[in-house]
Amino acid sequence: MTKITFVTFDGVRIDTDAENGSTVMESAIRNAVPGIDAECGGACACATCHVYIADAWKDAAGEPEAMEEDMLDFAYDVRPSSRLSCQIRVSNELDGLVVHVPERQA
């Protein structure tokens, strides 16, 4: 199990145990993290699982693929640290990851 912490827009911290091989979005949904909608269920087709990844974790989380970048164009308040959480696979390298949830999705 890999520990992932979600910080909501109001600053509430939610610690989750994520299964390796699943996605960061799935961990958020299983733990009912407010502010992550994931309307398309992880198909990279809705941009409603948008999160910010702290700089320290950028490399471990990997580079977004072109499809993800395209979807990010539709997200709200996109920053350099923006990612779609359904496109980040959980692995040991992400143990301790802190994910910030934006003010709103789309």
Added chain:
Amino acid sequence: MSEIVKTDVVIIGAGPVGLFAVFELGLYDLKCHLIDILDRPGGQCAELYPEKPIYDIPAWPEISGQGLTDRLMEQIKPFAPQFHFNRMVTRLERQAYGQFHVETDEGEIFEAKVVVIAAGGGSFQPKRPPVPGIEAFEGKSVFYSVRRMEEFRDQDVLIVGGGDSALDWALNLQPITRSLTVVHRRAEFRAAPDSVKKMFELVESGSVRFELGQVSGLKGEDGVLTGATIKSADSEIELPVTRLLPFFGLTMKLGPIADWGLNLHENLIPVSVETFETSQPGIFAIGDINWYPGKLKLILSGFHEAALMTQAAKRIVSPGERVVFQYTTSSTSLQKKLGVN
């Protein structure tokens, strides 16, 4: 007012479920008109994931969203359904039992004996970009599509987005505007390479201005836009802008369906699981838009619902006629309708 189009069935929504309903209704000789706000059939499959594979369509181990749409269009062709795209159904009114009026935002009126709501997650509508106060400018200075190019003549136009709509309109409008700026979050575009090339030629020659960033603020009063702030990673600039065209893709909104006097359950339409009729006799709801205990938003469930709905719809359109159940494999009369016999 335009002439009233009379038909057996109006289907609201041309997603996969609305399309398959044409087939089931067609086997029982019911003629259909379909209305959709999109410019083509397929609903979510065509708009959200045309190239992604679906793995749970019975007998299709793998088929793409567009592939499924194409096959459905082929399957319903013998029934000659009439499509009306780029229109939103705004009103649905019961005139009498077995007589409904369906109105679109283009002012058309359809008269149908039965109405089938296959509206999925609702109608596709442009996404509003997250700019504070943008609502106040909508319809006057901010537009989500170009209906009349004249609206943009001699204006300072700002187009936001990196897809085909953004670039196509940048290229089309540039000759008539006073100034044209394109703002996109990054230097890569999702648009056809040819349009990207053409746009950068215009940037090179000074006819179009391109800024990397996002629109963070708008200036103006009473809906009349005068300027916009564009924020990039390390700077903020202000531009004179009188027309803003954001192209941020589409999102699904329930839309006018909420005003049709139907019972709703969390924005879905509860139906009978025997007939898929709504709280109003003669109005049916199938596919993602309906709700009943155990409902699953799956394409295959929508197909099943279309078949059962047809039995009840037929009884309304042809009262007193016996509804005969037949197999397409062995019924010569069904095969005649399909044009295979």
